[in-house]
Amino acid sequence: MQHESMKIPYSAVHPGTEATEIFFYNDCKDVFETLKKGREVLAYDGSFLRTEEIRRVYVTDTNVAALPQVHQFLESIPDSSVSIVLDAGEEAKTFENVLKIVTKAIDAGMTRTSVFTGIGGGVITDMTAMAASLFKRGAGLELVPTTLLAMVDASIGGKTGCDFQNYKNMIGTFYPASRIFMATEFLQFLPEKEYKSGLAEVVKMAMLYAPKLFMILSEQKDAVDRRDPETLMDMVLRSSRSKAAVVERDLMESGERKQLNLGHTFGHALETCAGLGVVTHGDAVAWGCARAMELSCRLGLTEDDSWKNDVFALLERYGWCTEPQHPALSALKLSREETAARLLAAMKNDKKNKDKNICCILQREMNSTVIQDVKDEDILAVLA
Amino acid sequence: MQHESMKIPYSAVHPGTEATEIFFYNDCKDVFETLKKGREVLAYDGSFLRTEEIRRVYVTDTNVAALPQVHQFLESIPDSSVSIVLDAGEEAKTFENVLKIVTKAIDAGMTRTSVFTGIGGGVITDMTAMAASLFKRGAGLELVPTTLLAMVDASIGGKTGCDFQNYKNMIGTFYPASRIFMATEFLQFLPEKEYKSGLAEVVKMAMLYAPKLFMILSEQKDAVDRRDPETLMDMVLRSSRSKAAVVERDLMESGERKQLNLGHTFGHALETCAGLGVVTHGDAVAWGCARAMELSCRLGLTEDDSWKNDVFALLERYGWCTEPQHPALSALKLSREETAARLLAAMKNDKKNKDKNICCILQREMNSTVIQDVKDEDILAVLA
Numbered sequence: 017m018q019h020e021s022m023k024i025p026y027s028a029v030h031p032g033t034e035a036t037e038i039f040f041y042n043d044c045k046d047v048f049e050t051l052k053k054g055r056e057v058l059a060y061d062g063s064f065l066r067t068e069e070i071r072r073v074y075v076t077d078t079n080v081a082a083l084p085q086v087h088q089f090l091e092s093i094p095d096s097s098v099s100i101v102l103d104a105g106e107e108a109k110t111f112e113n114v115l116k117i118v119t120k121a122i123d124a125g126m127t128r129t130s131v132f133t134g135i136g137g138g139v140i141t142d143m144t145a146m147a148a149s150l151f152k153r154g155a156g157l158e159l160v161p162t163t164l165l166a167m168v169d170a171s172i173g174g175k176t177g178c179d180f181q182n183y184k185n186m187i188g189t190f191y192p193a194s195r196i197f198m199a200t201e202f203l204q205f206l207p208e209k210e211y212k213s214g215l216a217e218v219v220k221m222a223m224l225y226a227p228k229l230f231m232i233l234s235e236q237k238d239a240v241d242r243r244d245p246e247t248l249m250d251m252v253l254r255s256s257r258s259k260a261a262v263v264e265r266d267l268m269e270s271g272e273r274k275q276l277n278l279g280h281t282f283g284h285a286l287e288t289c290a291g292l293g294v295v296t297h298g299d300a301v302a303w304g305c306a307r308a309m310e311l312s313c314r315l316g317l318t319e320d321d322s323w324k325n326d327v328f329a330l331l332e333r334y335g336w337c338t339e340p341q342h343p344a345l346s347a348l349k350l351s352r353e354e355t356a357a358r359l360l361a362a363m364k365n366d367k368k369n370k371d372k373n374i375c376c377i378l379q380r381e382m383n384s385t386v387i388q389d390v391k392d393e394d395i396l397a398v399l400a
Numbered sequence: 401m402q403h404e405s406m407k408i409p410y411s412a413v414h415p416g417t418e419a420t421e422i423f424f425y426n427d428c429k430d431v432f433e434t435l436k437k438g439r440e441v442l443a444y445d446g447s448f449l450r451t452e453e454i455r456r457v458y459v460t461d462t463n464v465a466a467l468p469q470v471h472q473f474l475e476s477i478p479d480s481s482v483s484i485v486l487d488a489g490e491e492a493k494t495f496e497n498v499l500k501i502v503t504k505a506i507d508a509g510m511t512r513t514s515v516f517t518g519i520g521g522g523v524i525t526d527m528t529a530m531a532a533s534l535f536k537r538g539a540g541l542e543l544v545p546t547t548l549l550a551m552v553d554a555s556i557g558g559k560t561g562c563d564f565q566n567y568k569n570m571i572g573t574f575y576p577a578s579r580i581f582m583a584t585e586f587l588q589f590l591p592e593k594e595y596k597s598g599l600a601e602v603v604k605m606a607m608l609y610a611p612k613l614f615m616i617l618s619e620q621k622d623a624v625d626r627r628d629p630e631t632l633m634d635m636v637l638r639s640s641r642s643k644a645a646v647v648e649r650d651l652m653e654s655g656e657r658k659q660l661n662l663g664h665t666f667g668h669a670l671e672t673c674a675g676l677g678v679v680t681h682g683d684a685v686a687w688g689c690a691r692a693m694e695l696s697c698r699l700g701l702t703e704d705d706s707w708k709n710d711v712f713a714l715l716e717r718y719g720w721c722t723e724p725q726h727p728a729l730s731a732l733k734l735s736r737e738e739t740a741a742r743l744l745a746a747m748k749n750d751k752k753n754k755d756k757n758i759c760c761i762l763q764r765e766m767n768s769t770v771i772q773d774v775k776d777e778d779i780l781a782v783l784a
């Protein structure tokens with residue numbers, strides 16, 4: 017049963033996709049039914065195709081392909097479509113894999129009206145979207161996010177990409193999907209570590225825009241932890257609505273959308289310094305949110321420490337590190353000062369920063385976000 | 401001295417570039433002066449930067465870097481900018497080279513407000529633009545086309561790309577430059593072969609939109625051949641104006657812009673079958689224009705053969721092949737039927753085609769273009 021659907025219209029976007037439509041379901045099977053069902057879909061060139069005539073390149077990874085529901089579905093796709101199963105994990109987020117998807121499409125004789133359909137977590141949805149944007153300068157794109165991170169964050173908003181030279185998402189494009197299908201049932205199959213990684217993005221969305229969501233996370237930890245279906249749908253809907261609203265207003269991240277990087281400037285630096293894949297993205301973002309709040313207080317943006325304390329309390333209740341230096345950094349075997357300097361250098365190379373000071377996303381309080389350049393010494397102060 | 405400038409506004413485009421500004425000069429030195437001069441330029445994030453503060457990644461190839469004017473300029477760039485010199489030629493249009501440009505930018509600590517400036521022919525401008533579009537999901541982009549092909553065609557309109565698996569421009573993005581600087585003096589340095597390759601695109605533009613340009617090509621062949629400066633400026637201006645007008649109305653090639661592929665469906669197939677780099681792009685396009693006219697007549701689109709005859713006469717006067725099979729195909733050592741079948745198969749893989757029939761750009765007469773799907777048998781008939 018379809019739970020709800022929403023539509024994000026864009027003012028500036030690739031052809032054939034004036035909007036991203038997002039569909040919410042409880043059960044996985046409803047997503048696959050919809051993919052099988054005949055349904056009119058706008059093709060790249062503006063003409064309408066029925067879905068049963070659409071030739072698709074299904075992209076997934078070994079973990080997702082092993083789920084019985086997905087396995088069964090991929091076995092049943094028509095001969096005119098193809099599927100490719102990539103290795104799972106952040107280490108697989110390479111340009112070589114993006115080209116593998118493109119090659120699959122070339123070998124199958126796909127065209128610009130064909131549709132790339134990514135079924136998986138953020139790594140798969142980002143790479144599928146990047147391949148779709150590059151193939152013959154742009155083919156159709158649909159996403160079926162299967163992780164909490166991909167549902168609430170990665171799949172919405174048109175950012176595509178892969179890692180390059182040990183930098184996360186160093187290359188990529190803006191290329192929104194025409195349709196996104198979310199089934200919260202997928203979240204029941206996630207390993208605890210991945211589920212928790214996604215939760216950090218939910219916390220971030222709550223801090224930025226959704227007081228009610230912050231309350232749910234604080235007060236219903238048990239339901240969140242045991243993945244109560246209603247609570248999952250509530251979290252996914254509230255997070256998606258907030259994200260959709262922001263990217264609708266600022267798809268290209270020239271202003272407001274930068275707020276979504278709360279916790280990410282610090283977080284990406286941690287991921288880079290610890291080595292890609294060592295810390296989960298969520299753990300890094302949660303730690304980054306704590307650092308951002310510490311910095312907000314240090315810079316006098318907050319009236320007092322109460323909002324920082326609320327955030328720290330929530331993060332710690334879920335077991336996230338709020339300390340200046342994340343435990344994963346101890347493997348570097350550097351002094352605290354050297355570690356802080358290493359993090360700062362990684363931040364300088366992060367794509368959101370201009371030539372000089374680091375641009376940080378900070379908060380005065382819940383729902384009140386500030387973007388400003390911060391001096392190196394202040395950043396080092398909250399990292400040492 | 402600046403000759404003229406024009407501006408192409410877009411409705412859908414990447415941030416910081418609501419339009420492409422094109423500047424026309426006679427002398428190369430004026431382009432370099434402009435690049436050196438302080439001038440306000442809109443940065444990626446909407447802020448204004450003065451050009452002397454802009455950090456640039458200059459991209460060129462060994463041929464262009466060997467020109468004294470370019471060599472001298474690149475020696476004089478400020479320390480905050482960098483340059484990269486790639487191998488010249490179509491064989492260099494690889495994804496590896498696009499990544500080399502990206503790597504140069506990463507190593508130099510460039511950011512999204514940095515500008516990628518491509519100085520060269522279509523291979524360099526396409527690859528520089530692709531690198532700019534991918535680097536951190538999009539940096540600034542300026543182009544200095546140095547060949548006739550790049551001036552009248554490749555640099556205008558936002559198509560970026562590189563070859564992949566023996567297919568021309570199989571991967572790429574739409575990413576228009578914010579500024580394009582054209583100096584017709586560059587055309588004096590072109591080898592005859594490359595100059596003539598660009599002329600084919602001028603002929604194509606004339607067939608599509610510019611009767612006066614067709615007349616100039618027909619009646620002033622001597623001035624065209626000896627590269628008379630005024631004639632060059634006339635050709636470049638007229639072609640650029642026509643191209644700019646089309647891409648302004650249809651940047652993403654969902655309709656009218658497809659007309660610009662006149663001669664290209666056949667031409668790309670020839671380039672693919674002969675092997676990338678064996679036939680110049682222009683020779684392939686000129687041959688393709690002849691095939692398109694032959695097909696237009698065969699399908700009864702034309703009233704009589706007079707427009708086809710005019711086109712054939714012009715093409716032959718400039719020494720282009722108008723025969724069903726281009727001489728370069730004889731190296732395949734296949735029968736005429738096998739060669740035609742090979743060309744058809746390549747056309748089916750070309751990015752402009754949908755799943756079934758080949759979409760062809762045809763003409764009723766000058767300035768009257770038709771886009772339609774054509775059956776395999778009709779295509780084979782004009783190739784055998």
